[in-house]
Amino acid sequence: MRFIYKSLLFTVLLYFSVYKTQAQDINTSDNKGKFFIYWGWNRAAYSHSNITFKGDNYDFKLSHVIAKDRQTPWDPSIYLNPKLITIPQTNFKLGYFINDHYNLSFGVDHMKYVMVQNQTVKINGTISTEGSPYVGSYTDDDIVLTEDFLTFEHTDGLNYINLELSRVDNLLNWFGYDLKNIEVSITEGVGVGALLPKTNAKLFGQERHDDFHFSGYGLDAKVGLNITFFKYFFIQGELKGGFIHMPDIRTTKFSSDKASQAFAFGEADFLFGAIFKIAHRK
Numbered sequence: 001m002r003f004i005y006k007s008l009l010f011t012v013l014l015y016f017s018v019y020k021t022q023a024q025d026i027n028t029s030d031n032k033g034k035f036f037i038y039w040g041w042n043r044a045a046y047s048h049s050n051i052t053f054k055g056d057n058y059d060f061k062l063s064h065v066i067a068k069d070r071q072t073p074w075d076p077s078i079y080l081n082p083k084l085i086t087i088p089q090t091n092f093k094l095g096y097f098i099n100d101h102y103n104l105s106f107g108v109d110h111m112k113y114v115m116v117q118n119q120t121v122k123i124n125g126t127i128s129t130e131g132s133p134y135v136g137s138y139t140d141d142d143i144v145l146t147e148d149f150l151t152f153e154h155t156d157g158l159n160y161i162n163l164e165l166s167r168v169d170n171l172l173n174w175f176g177y178d179l180k181n182i183e184v185s186i187t188e189g190v191g192v193g194a195l196l197p198k199t200n201a202k203l204f205g206q207e208r209h210d211d212f213h214f215s216g217y218g219l220d221a222k223v224g225l226n227i228t229f230f231k232y233f234f235i236q237g238e239l240k241g242g243f244i245h246m247p248d249i250r251t252t253k254f255s256s257d258k259a260s261q262a263f264a265f266g267e268a269d270f271l272f273g274a275i276f277k278i279a280h281r282k
Contacts, residue, residue, distance in 0.1 A: 036103070036273055037274055040273075041079070044089065045265065047263045049263035050062065052261070060138060065261075066119055067113050069112050071112075105163070116145075118145060121145060152259075156200070156210075160195055161196055165189055183231075187223070197213070201252070203252065216244065242267075249261070
């Protein structure tokens, strides 16, 4: 929780502090018309959320549910293997500079969201599923989220498909430095997108459901530091914060069964990529 709120606050404050300097004429590289592409990995954290489950025989809400990410321990045979590309938490982006400072990009943040098992939460609503030991009406009652009652994960994953508008400024030029073959830039941006999770859910001991489904939308803001080498290759670190709302999460094979939730997220990204301009034939 603290990581999320600190990330969001830092993102907002730094974004507006940088935005105030943009009225100045800051020199930067000749970026207009360039494309860039990057790949990388992320760590994520999530706020508590209320999750509502609705079906033909139940309608209940779980309050202040705790979840965490699931990053894979570093192993080059996994992280650098194209066949295992979705196992770690990853980031992909393809973008284009519309002028020297601003770029538009399209990408996917592949996060993982895992409800913490065996936590105690409040439940409100009704369950009338025949044969279930959880049949009853609930009003702010405590319930333990055992595997027999609920497993709930977006682990392949919490896929945030987004469009972003970002600004880039050369930090070295701010201070009057010019290093050969190295550029250090600050970038900040905002984005919007859709959520396409592959939700792994199992409710009341029913058959596990695990399919991709467009479930909602997200908003984000970010700040980052970019170091470009020899004008073509770069590494970049980012802090990103945002909000996700998913009102239509599939939980079983039956279309009448669904869940909904909303939560804030914080994300720390490490990225590497290339920037280039496509030559035009005369």
